Amino acid sequence: MTPPDPRTPRPDRPAAPPLPAIEALHDEHRAMLEHMALFDELVGHLLEDGADGRARELAARVRDFFDIHARAHHAEEERVVFPPLLASTDAELVHDVRRLQQDHGWLEQDWLEIEPQLDAIARGQATCDLALLRDALPIFRRLYEEHIALEEARVYPRARRYHEAQAAADRARGEAAG
Numbered sequence: 001m002t003p004p005d006p007r008t009p010r011p012d013r014p015a016a017p018p019l020p021a022i023e024a025l026h027d028e029h030r031a032m033l034e035h036m037a038l039f040d041e042l043v044g045h046l047l048e049d050g051a052d053g054r055a056r057e058l059a060a061r062v063r064d065f066f067d068i069h070a071r072a073h074h075a076e077e078e079r080v081v082f083p084p085l086l087a088s089t090d091a092e093l094v095h096d097v098r099r100l101q102q103d104h105g106w107l108e109q110d111w112l113e114i115e116p117q118l119d120a121i122a123r124g125q126a127t128c129d130l131a132l133l134r135d136a137l138p139i140f141r142r143l144y145e146e147h148i149a150l151e152e153a154r155v156y157p158r159a160r161r162y163h164e165a166q167a168a169a170d171r172a173r174g175e176a177a178g
């Protein structure tokens with residue numbers, strides 16, 4: 001059989017649906033861990049070399065990421081992922097989601113303490129409390145890592161199944177109506 005000519009024009013097809021929100025959220029976890037590594041690098045750099053240009057650059061990147069993207073990520077989970085799971089009859093799942101909600105509150109508390117220090121470094125101000133940053137980082141990092149692990153291992157798989165079942169039900173309704 002002759003292979004098809006790769007230059008044969010392809011017919012137009014309807015647009016594919018957007019990447020499901022849950023997959024985008026999954027990808028953002030990697031970005032969170034990458035920025036946590038930058039935060040780690042920043043604290044090491046501050047202890048070794050002080051608040052130089054590299055420290056200012058790292059502080060600005062870490063500040064902007066957690067300020068904007070991480071907060072938006074948590075808000076999206078609260079909006080899209082958690083509500084249907086909280087309505088589940090699986091008590092263990094509901095317990096997991098409640099823990100994740102508590103984590104979001106604790107992460108925000110920690111961030112409100114950390115952010116002004118990073119902002120001071122990013123702006124080149126001499127008011128940063130290095131001891132506070134050094135002590136806050138391992139707690140913040142551990143909470144994030146455990147949080148992401150729980151989401152990835154137990155909660156996102158359930159959310160995916162729920163959204164797939166919803167999509168199948170929508171399709172079945174569409175076919176029945178068409």
Ligand SMILES: [Fe+2]
Nearest residue numbers: 074077100151
């Ligand atoms: Fe989360």
Ligand SMILES: [Fe+2]
Nearest residue numbers: 029073077151
């Ligand atoms: Fe998450």
